[in-house]
Each structure stands twice: as structure tokens, then as C-alpha cells.
Amino acid sequence: MLEKGVIPNQEPLVSVGIHLPQDKFNATTISFTDPKLFEITINGNPISIQSELKLKVKDGYIENEAASIVNISQLSILRKDQCLSENQGLIIHSVVAGRGFHWQKEISVQLPGHVIIEVRDDFLFTVNEVPLEQYLICVATSEMSANCPDALLEAQTIAARSWVLAASEKKHADLGLDACNDDCCQRYQGIGSRSPSAKKASLSTRGKVLIVNEQICDTRYSKCCGGRTEDNELTWKTEQKSYLRSVFDGPEEIKNNLSNENVVKSWIESQHGCYCGPKYVSANDINEYLGEVDKIDNYYxxxxxxxxxxxxxxxxxxxxxxxxxxxxxxxxxxxxxxxxxxxxxxxxxxxxxxxxxxxxxxxxxxxxxxxxxxxxxxxxxxxxxxxxxxxxxxxxxxGWGHGVGLCQIGALGMALAGYDSKTILAHYYQSSELINIYD
Ligand SMILES: [Zn+2]
Ligand SMILES: [Zn+2]
Known part of the structure; x- marks a missing residue:
């Protein structure tokens, strides 16, 4: 697990929760394009399989469906070569996307890295241990469509990298996880949606993070600020962060106090030419550039x-x-x-x-x-x-979301208008500095 306040000097592994105990899954299927590419062990003993593992939980242990293997307390699937091509991998079925939200559904995910499956509270607990950069490639296209302009994907990747490494939230520390696979942390849907442009964004920003006072920034972001971003301390009752200040999300600063009832009324009733509004991002653009799960308009x-x-x-x-x-x-x-x-x-x-x-x-x-x-x-x-x-x-x-930090639609609007990733990040995370922590 990554530690808060520690800046790694090489690419770390990230532990991502795929099935959480709260999902209450007691069965899943794992399929392989080629099982020989993996070292599969049960309670530490190697086994060989044909193409598929059908698993269920019984009496606090995992067994396979045919019950030919029982009393499994830990199943680990280690990848022999971390650099497999996109088509070679393992697929886990019955994984939750949009956990707890109205768009919740079950999807299948193809995962890079290693997978470890245990039982926690009588349900499946599946963890993906994945090299950070590979995780980020998947996050970039799970959060936004791969058709997005390079500058947006780069900004999104740097924000996602900084957020993971800052390790400030640690929402699943009790499970030993750095993040879950969903919106609660960062949306991660495996390599199925991985795209050349997301890969390019990871490569071109490899090891780059935002810092303030020699600490990696806790780079929060949300879908659409609505025209002005929010201060962090009011939203989460946390310590005030210099890089999570309210900013006007447009080229020409409008100084207004939206905490005033009269001001906020006229604000919501008009458009203001903001980066996340229709002047920079049209309704058509939204459906083209938003990730799969988010095809809804009228968010501004x-x-x-x-x-x-x-x-x-x-x-x-x-x-x-x-x-x-x-x-x-x-x-x-x-x-x-x-x-x-x-x-x-x-x-x-x-x-x-x-x-x-x-x-x-x-x-x-x-x-x-x-x-x-x-x-x-x-x-x-x-x-x-x-x-x-x-x-x-x-x-x-x-707007859509808490509004603190980077506005994803606004960042898209800036990228479409020709701004580079550095300018986009400096706009949302004011006072931060972009540095490289590993090659
Ligand atoms: Zn989470
Ligand atoms: Zn915005």
C-alpha cells in the first residue's frame, strides 16, 4: 500500500479493489486468453488450468464450481511477464461499475498486473496489483473517452497519478487498498478500453506529478464545476489547501460571490462563457468525449x-x-x-x-x-x-459533482480551445508545480 507523505523514486505497484466485501459477490468467473502466461497458486501451491475458473464462496472459503478444488483461502494469479500485449490477459466477470449510484451495473474487466482473491466477511475480495503507469492508462480512458484531445488526457493522467501517490484519502485502508475500481476513488475498468491515446498520455507524462511545499498534491477533480470551482475545506471539512481554491472556470475572470443568494440566482440563470459550458463544449462534444457510463447531457x-x-x-x-x-x-x-x-x-x-x-x-x-x-x-x-x-x-x-479541483468538462473545453496540459493544470490547481519523480 502507498504511504501518505512518501514520494516514490521509481514506479510503484498500486493495489486496486475489484470485488469489495460490500459488493456481496459470492461467485465469479475468471477467463484467460492463455493460462500458461500466468502462475496460478492456491493457498501457495501451483495449479494448472485449461481456460476458465468458476469460483464460489462456501463456508468461508473459495471453491471452484465443480468442487474439485475446495478450501481455498487465497487464490493468486501472477503474471509471468508484466508487459503482455493488450489481448493477452485475464478477464474477471461480474464486477460492479457505478457502485451505489443510479447507473450501477455489472461489467467484465480485463486486467493488467496480478490478481489475488480471498474471502472477506463471507464474500469475494479481489485485488488487482498493477504497476502505476498501467493503472493510469486504464483510468484515463475509463474516466473519459479515448477520443479526447491529448492535452485533456495528459492533464487527467497527471491529476490521477498525483491523487494516487498523495494517498490522502485512503478510503479503503482497512482493506489494505490504495483505491477501489470505481467513482468513489477513480474509475478503473481495466485494459478493455485502453487506447493508443491514453497510452501516449501516460508515456508523455510518465512520473510527472503536481507538488506544493514538497508534498504531492491531493488533486481532486469532478465532472463539471458549473462555472466556478469550490474550496476544499467547505466541501469535506478538511484543512485548507492552497491548490484547491475556488477559481472562475473561464478565460476572463468574473469576480462574484456565489455564496450570496441574489448573486447565485442570476448566475445559475445565465451561461457566462465558461470552459465547461456550451460555448466551449457542445452537447454533441459531450457524448463524443465522455466515458461510456456518462452519456447524459444538460450537466452545466x-x-x-x-x-x-x-x-x-x-x-x-x-x-x-x-x-x-x-x-x-x-x-x-x-x-x-x-x-x-x-x-x-x-x-x-x-x-x-x-x-x-x-x-x-x-x-x-x-x-x-x-x-x-x-x-x-x-x-x-x-x-x-x-x-x-x-x-x-x-x-x-x-454543474455535476463536488466541484473541487479540476473540472473535467472544463479541462476538455480548454483542451479543445488549444491549451496544453500544463496550462490546464495550472488553471485548476493554482500555486502547484509540475515535477518529475521517476523515469
Ligand atoms: Zn473507493
Ligand atoms: Zn468547470
Whole structure:
């Protein structure tokens, strides 16, 4: 596992979780183009196989489907040669993509590096140990389509490399992982989607990271800031980072304070010529350049409408506070990108006035949508024309994601406009410096 604060002087291996215990998988199939390319061991003893391994969990151990091999506590599949071509590899079936989100689905992934399978909490726990640069090639095209301009893929690759090496989040440290395979860390879908352009981006930026004060930057990024990025400390209640400041996402700085209710209203109602807006990236561009799972438009400015019944059901179900009526949603605190960080919801519970407070942008997004709201940068329009008891709500919003750090659509807009990766990174991670830590 990578260690926070340690800067490696050669390319490290990264441990990526493929099946997490929380996925609750108790069966999977692994297929090989050529099993002879791997050294496969069960509890430390080598075995040979034909072409496929069908595995299931039974009584705290793994066994193969035919039950000819039982009591497996660890199955390891080591690649004899790390530099196999793209078509030679192993494929793991039944892997979650979009874990916990409305786009969650099961996919098959072809993986580079080694694979180790164990049982954790009675479910499969599969780890891919992969050289960092190979991991990054896969991340670059899993996050964005391979058709993206070089500058965008390079910027994305440097941000992804810095994020892994900074090892600040460590969301799965209890499992000994550097990252999981999904949006919660960085989307990693193996070498199936690997492209020549992503490979080029890795090669041309090999070993390059962003630093500030001799520390690798915790380079956060999100899909679309909505026109202005957000400060890190309000979003995660973490220590303020000089390179994660709110920046206006366009060529000509507009100085505005979006934490003010009146300013944010006119902001969301207009377009402003931002890098992540339609002036730089059209709706057609989006479908061409976004990764497979994200084919949705209207992310820059969007609206979601709820009837009284819908909003009552939604909030009651998501918070466990069973409202009879919702009378208002009041933003209490907004960040500089206009994202609401604290929202008060007023209504009636069992005949009495009642209020609840949603205290983070994540919680607001989780509660105010059946799946997950694009962002918490929204204004609230109420409509009582159908009668006060039927009060309706429309959220008019901007952006997609937490908005801190690099804006992926904005970086795409900058790349399409001809900016190079260094300029793109300097725009989003102000005060950072680009250096090379290994060859
Ligand atoms: Zn994760
Ligand atoms: Zn943006």
C-alpha cells in the first residue's frame, strides 16, 4: 500500500479493489486468453488450468464450481511477464461499475498486473496489483473517452497519478487498498478500453506529478464545476489547501460571490462563457468525449421538478423524518461555487412544525434525488399556483459533482480551445508545480 507523505523514486505497484466485501459477490468467473502466461497458486501451491475458473464462496472459503478444488483461502494469479500485449490477459466477470449510484451495473474487466482473491466477511475480495503507469492508462480512458484531445488526457493522467501517490484519502485502508475500481476513488475498468491515446498520455507524462511545499498534491477533480470551482475545506471539512481554491472556470475572470443568494440566482440563470459550458463544449462534444457510463447531457445547467407528494416521499424515505408536508427549503450556507453546504428543510410532522438540517453537499445531493442529485449548486423555485397544500418545488442547478479541483468538462473545453496540459493544470490547481519523480 502507498504511504501518505512518501514520494516514490521509481514506479510503484498500486493495489486496486475489484470485488469489495460490500459488493456481496459470492461467485465469479475468471477467463484467460492463455493460462500458461500466468502462475496460478492456491493457498501457495501451483495449479494448472485449461481456460476458465468458476469460483464460489462456501463456508468461508473459495471453491471452484465443480468442487474439485475446495478450501481455498487465497487464490493468486501472477503474471509471468508484466508487459503482455493488450489481448493477452485475464478477464474477471461480474464486477460492479457505478457502485451505489443510479447507473450501477455489472461489467467484465480485463486486467493488467496480478490478481489475488480471498474471502472477506463471507464474500469475494479481489485485488488487482498493477504497476502505476498501467493503472493510469486504464483510468484515463475509463474516466473519459479515448477520443479526447491529448492535452485533456495528459492533464487527467497527471491529476490521477498525483491523487494516487498523495494517498490522502485512503478510503479503503482497512482493506489494505490504495483505491477501489470505481467513482468513489477513480474509475478503473481495466485494459478493455485502453487506447493508443491514453497510452501516449501516460508515456508523455510518465512520473510527472503536481507538488506544493514538497508534498504531492491531493488533486481532486469532478465532472463539471458549473462555472466556478469550490474550496476544499467547505466541501469535506478538511484543512485548507492552497491548490484547491475556488477559481472562475473561464478565460476572463468574473469576480462574484456565489455564496450570496441574489448573486447565485442570476448566475445559475445565465451561461457566462465558461470552459465547461456550451460555448466551449457542445452537447454533441459531450457524448463524443465522455466515458461510456456518462452519456447524459444538460450537466452545466439543469432542472429537477418535484410535486408535493414526490418531495414528501423522497425526503421522508431518505432521512427517516416522516413529513406530512414540506413548506420550504432554505439554503443556510453556500460555498464560492454556489454549492449549498447547509440546507434547512421546513415542514410538518404529525401536525407540528418541524425542520431538519442537511449539513453537507453530499447529504443534500443524496437526499434530494431518488438516485443522486447532480450537484448542490441550485436555487429553489416554489410554485403554489396549484394550491398551498400542493406546493411544488423546482431545483435549477449548475454543474455535476463536488466541484473541487479540476473540472473535467472544463479541462476538455480548454483542451479543445488549444491549451496544453500544463496550462490546464495550472488553471485548476493554482500555486502547484509540475515535477518529475521517476523515469
Ligand atoms: Zn473507493
Ligand atoms: Zn468547470
Amino acid at each position: 445547467r439543469w432542472s429537477v421538478h418535484y410535486t408535493q407528494r414526490e418531495i414528501v416521499n423522497l425526503i421522508s424515505e431518505k432521512t427517516g423524518n416522516y413529513f406530512d408536508f414540506i413548506s420550504a427549503m432554505i439554503p443556510i450556507l453556500r460555498g464560492k461555487s454556489g454549492r449549498i453546504m447547509e440546507l434547512r428543510i421546513d415542514g410538518i410532522v404529525n401536525g407540528d412544525n418541524s425542520s431538519i438540517m442537511l449539513k453537507s453537499e453530499y447529504e443534500i445531493r443524496r437526499v434530494l434525488h431518488p438516485d443522486f442529485l447532480y450537484s448542490s449548486a441550485f436555487i429553489i423555485e416554489t410554485n403554489s399556483s396549484v394550491g398551498k397544500e400542493q406546493l411544488q418545488f423546482t431545483l435549477h442547478g449548475a
